[in-house]
Amino acid sequence: MSELLQAGKTSDLLQKAQLAKTAAAVMAKTTTVQKNDALRLISSQLLEEQAFILAENEKDITAGRAGGMSESLVDRLKLDKERLSDIAAALIQLTELEDPVGEVLEQWERPNGLAMSKIRVPLGVIGMIYEARPNVTVDASSLCLKTGNAVVLRGSSTAIHSNKALVKVIHHALEKSELPAEAVQLIEDTSRETAAQMFKLNSHLDVLIPRGGAKLIQTVVENASVPVLETGAGNCHVYIDETANAEMAISIALNAKIQRPSVCNACETILVHKEWAKHHLAELLDALQQQAVQIHGDEATQQYGEVIPASEEDWGTEYLGLEVAVKVVDSVDEVIEHINLYGTKHSEAIISETLENVDKFFMEVDSAAVYHNASTRFTDGFEFGFGAEIGISTQKLHARGPMGLPALTSTKYLIQGNGQVK
Amino acid sequence: MSELLQAGKTSDLLQKAQLAKTAAAVMAKTTTVQKNDALRLISSQLLEEQAFILAENEKDITAGRAGGMSESLVDRLKLDKERLSDIAAALIQLTELEDPVGEVLEQWERPNGLAMSKIRVPLGVIGMIYEARPNVTVDASSLCLKTGNAVVLRGSSTAIHSNKALVKVIHHALEKSELPAEAVQLIEDTSRETAAQMFKLNSHLDVLIPRGGAKLIQTVVENASVPVLETGAGNCHVYIDETANAEMAISIALNAKIQRPSVCNACETILVHKEWAKHHLAELLDALQQQAVQIHGDEATQQYGEVIPASEEDWGTEYLGLEVAVKVVDSVDEVIEHINLYGTKHSEAIISETLENVDKFFMEVDSAAVYHNASTRFTDGFEFGFGAEIGISTQKLHARGPMGLPALTSTKYLIQGNGQVK
Numbered sequence: 047m048s049e050l051l052q053a054g055k056t057s058d059l060l061q062k063a064q065l066a067k068t069a070a071a072v073m074a075k076t077t078t079v080q081k082n083d084a085l086r087l088i089s090s091q092l093l094e095e096q097a098f099i100l101a102e103n104e105k106d107i108t109a110g111r112a113g114g115m116s117e118s119l120v121d122r123l124k125l126d127k128e129r130l131s132d133i134a135a136a137l138i139q140l141t142e143l144e145d146p147v148g149e150v151l152e153q154w155e156r157p158n159g160l161a162m163s164k165i166r167v168p169l170g171v172i173g174m175i176y177e178a179r180p181n182v183t184v185d186a187s188s189l190c191l192k193t194g195n196a197v198v199l200r201g202s203s204t205a206i207h208s209n210k211a212l213v214k215v216i217h218h219a220l221e222k223s224e225l226p227a228e229a230v231q232l233i234e235d236t237s238r239e240t241a242a243q244m245f246k247l248n249s250h251l252d253v254l255i256p257r258g259g260a261k262l263i264q265t266v267v268e269n270a271s272v273p274v275l276e277t278g279a280g281n282c283h284v285y286i287d288e289t290a291n292a293e294m295a296i297s298i299a300l301n302a303k304i305q306r307p308s309v310c311n312a313c314e315t316i317l318v319h320k321e322w323a324k325h326h327l328a329e330l331l332d333a334l335q336q337q338a339v340q341i342h343g344d345e346a347t348q349q350y351g352e353v354i355p356a357s358e359e360d361w362g363t364e365y366l367g368l369e370v371a372v373k374v375v376d377s378v379d380e381v382i383e384h385i386n387l388y389g390t391k392h393s394e395a396i397i398s399e400t401l402e403n404v405d406k407f408f409m410e411v412d413s414a415a416v417y418h419n420a421s422t423r424f425t426d427g428f429e430f431g432f433g434a435e436i437g438i439s440t441q442k443l444h445a446r447g448p449m450g451l452p453a454l455t456s457t458k459y460l461i462q463g464n465g466q467v468k
Numbered sequence: 469m470s471e472l473l474q475a476g477k478t479s480d481l482l483q484k485a486q487l488a489k490t491a492a493a494v495m496a497k498t499t500t501v502q503k504n505d506a507l508r509l510i511s512s513q514l515l516e517e518q519a520f521i522l523a524e525n526e527k528d529i530t531a532g533r534a535g536g537m538s539e540s541l542v543d544r545l546k547l548d549k550e551r552l553s554d555i556a557a558a559l560i561q562l563t564e565l566e567d568p569v570g571e572v573l574e575q576w577e578r579p580n581g582l583a584m585s586k587i588r589v590p591l592g593v594i595g596m597i598y599e600a601r602p603n604v605t606v607d608a609s610s611l612c613l614k615t616g617n618a619v620v621l622r623g624s625s626t627a628i629h630s631n632k633a634l635v636k637v638i639h640h641a642l643e644k645s646e647l648p649a650e651a652v653q654l655i656e657d658t659s660r661e662t663a664a665q666m667f668k669l670n671s672h673l674d675v676l677i678p679r680g681g682a683k684l685i686q687t688v689v690e691n692a693s694v695p696v697l698e699t700g701a702g703n704c705h706v707y708i709d710e711t712a713n714a715e716m717a718i719s720i721a722l723n724a725k726i727q728r729p730s731v732c733n734a735c736e737t738i739l740v741h742k743e744w745a746k747h748h749l750a751e752l753l754d755a756l757q758q759q760a761v762q763i764h765g766d767e768a769t770q771q772y773g774e775v776i777p778a779s780e781e782d783w784g785t786e787y788l789g790l791e792v793a794v795k796v797v798d799s800v801d802e803v804i805e806h807i808n809l810y811g812t813k814h815s816e817a818i819i820s821e822t823l824e825n826v827d828k829f830f831m832e833v834d835s836a837a838v839y840h841n842a843s844t845r846f847t848d849g850f851e852f853g854f855g856a857e858i859g860i861s862t863q864k865l866h867a868r869g870p871m872g873l874p875a876l877t878s879t880k881y882l883i884q885g886n887g888q889v890k
Contacts, residue, residue, distance in 0.1 A: 074832070075831060156851070156852075160842055160846060169864050170864060248689065252864050252865075267693055268693045269693070270693075271690045271691070273695065273865045275865070276695075291887075294887040297887065297889055305890055408882050409497060410493070410496070410497060412493070412496070412589075412592070414880065415881040416881070416883065417883045418883070418885060419884070419887055420582055420883055420884075420886075420888040420889075421888060421889045423889070423890040424883065424888065424890060431576065431584075441674075441695060442674045442675070442695075443591075443675055443697070443866040443878070444865040444866040446879050447879075447880075456865070457868050457869075458836065458837075458868065458869075459836060459837040459868075460838055461837060461839045461840070461846065462841070462842075463839060463841040463842025463843075465713075465719065465720065465842070466843060466846070467719055467720055467722075467727070467843045467845070468845040468846060468851070
């Protein structure tokens with residue numbers, strides 16, 4: 047920061063980060079009622095100003111199409127009445143969730159009479175770096191406000207009109223509320239240089255959360271000195287053990303692969319015990335192929351159906367589409383080794399009736415979520431019952447797996463004495 | 469990592485990090501009994517081989533003195549029978565602490581019948597980067613082993629003989645134990661290049677913990693892509709409010725400043741309410757000066773004693789010695805603003821009988837530990853009753869304030885189903 051100041055650059059980023067930092071101190075003092083009132087105001091303001099938002103969004107769509115943007119990306123960028131009304135409804139749902147701030151996590155007394163307590167406090171200022179979806183602008187802002195934080199948003203240049211419009215509307219709502227409007231800041235300069243400055247802004251940002259593709263996340267992890275909450279890749283596995291119920295195993299493998307193949311908790315590799323394979327693998331391959339799933343199988347798998355021969359690369363691939371790798375294995379030990387070598391520590395399932403193998407799998411697979419006789423598709427803040435989701439952490443510090451509101455908080459020790467000295 | 473491999477460098481670091489990673493998978497399965505047995509074996513092995521350790525330590529001392537090392541640094545580097553026996557005793561104490569691994573943190577059931585639980589698991593591989601004190605070698609290794617982790621140690625070149633000897637002895641003990649000896653790795657190449665590689669070794673390290681001076685910690689924070697647990701600087705404040713009991717206030721301010729001025733929880737600035745100042749500041753200044761404390765006072769303070777005029781720089785200085793900055797203030801609001809501007813979010817105390825001001829101070833001062841009527845010197849894992857301390861975190865992610873054993877753990881979700889699909 048001092049370098050930036052020395053260079054005389056009071057950049058847009060630095061000014062806004064400073065406003066956010068000042069607002070964070072105010073936010074930390076706000077009550078649950080004040081925060082929920084503000085979320086309701088944002089919800090109604092979004093609906094009130096929807097014509098403006100949709101017109102600005104249209105500018106991004108037009109520019110995107112003119113620049114040759116694919117229709118699937120255009121679809122991610124697009125807002126319409128229905129999507130806006132979903133966004134507004136999500137804000138109301140958020141008001142119904144418990145406020146984690148102020149929760150007393152522990153209380154104890156020391157022999158010298160010091161009364162100790164550990165409470166939840168906001169993180170402070172959260173930097174969000176994300177890609178084209180403009181709904182993230184509202185989503186991230188509202189989650190940060192609910193948890194008493196300020197947020198500095200840095201979205202994609204392709205969504206800049208939409209993001210500016212949404213933040214303008216959020217500001218209109220916050221001005222009517224008891225929260226500081228400065229708690230939500232949008233960086234309008236979407237250059238790489240500004241992003242790079244944001245990565246290093248430890249003086250103003252308490253955490254960076256990247257949301258988007260693997261490349262974006264990798265860039266942030268590799269370059270940020272601000273602590274990062276890494277969300278991301280899911281090379282998830284379903285292992286069908288020797289004793290797996292065939293019907294259940296096929297149903298879970300199919301669900302984990304095809305129910306929504308583009309998401310991080312979808313299955314990318316199915317591992318099948320050689321004995322189960324003898325009786326049921328042909329049926330499983332057939333069921334997958336009937337659902338138009340392309341199968342990359344190892345040599346043993348090739349005996350049970352017509353599949354593409356799998357290469358070493360397949361074991362490490364997150365297809366995010368209707369493709370899957372299949373491997374026949376000798377034992378649960380081989381499975382654990384395979385997953386810990388090729389996996390991304392996200393979600394893995396074992397289908398088995400052998401509890402000893404389940405215990406081993408639960409204990410030794412090093413992933414955020416491990417399932418017995420259920421689909422990996424349940425790794426999600428809503429499915430876990432958290433009521434909201436910031437993302438799914440694939441790192442081990444701070445938060446692991448689906449992150450609900452508490453992931454946006456820190457803690458603080460309050461110590462009551464009566465003159466104690468050491 | 470791929471770059472390192474491509475360059476054909478199977479460096480010492482990479483080989484040892486790989487061994488640690490393999491060992492971490494074994495460590496995660498070990499029981500509390502096995503881990504405690506190993507700690508006891510290390511304790512007795514250190515005493516058994518103390519002649520070897522002290523002879524190797526002597527080489528570092530001789531080299532240090534020959535290179536012009538200051539006597540205070542030599543003292544930090546030095547091991548003797550008494551220090552080794554303290555280190556051995558600490559290992560026995562560690563066996564008595566509860567093992568956080570395996571603890572069930574939460575359990576709940578979802579409407580679809582999924583039985584969810586969240587348990588504590590080891591972090592994996594911890595990278596420790598530290599300065600001259602060789603006791604950190606044993607301390608860090610034992611804390612990591614107790615929590616089921618593997619550790620990659622990178623100490624100072626000035627302590628290399630001591631560190632090699634200590635790790636050799638730890639390995640001797642681990643070979644007799646049921647833990648893998650490879651769980652403790654010492655990087656013998658203490659070049660900057662190797663440290664820089666370690667900062668980026670996300671493929672092998674789950675967290676980096678720097679222990680040492682502000683400069684070391686800053687270098688790690690600025691350059692590491694591996695998540696960092698930041699410990700460090702403490703610019704701690706004692707605020708004496710208008711209604712503070714004079715005797716208590718003076719006793720706490722003195723204790724916080726002089727009981728051990730070189731540590732991070734010592735007080736660096738005393739803020740005094742103007743009304744209290746009128747009646748008691750002269751006495752406080754006198755008491756400090758009687759203890760040889762140099763005082764840097766603002767203009768108002770200068771009316772109450774002979775002090776060095778304070779400059780802007782003093783408010784941000786961690787003296788770590790018998791020096792203190794003193795400022796007269798108008799209100800608790802001014803205090804909160806001052807601390808949040810100049811502080812390092814470590815530990816701050818308010819001495820007051822006005823509960824309203826205490827509440828405000830507790831709520832609005834953004835530090836890891838806030839005290840009412842007690843000395844900041846209590847911010848310490850042992851004083852908090854944790855029985856061990858990894859360090860004092862000054863960041864807000866993962867752990868804040870004194871870190872006990874749970875700070876070296878992560879979590880994992882175990883989900884039991886009976887065929888659930890989404």
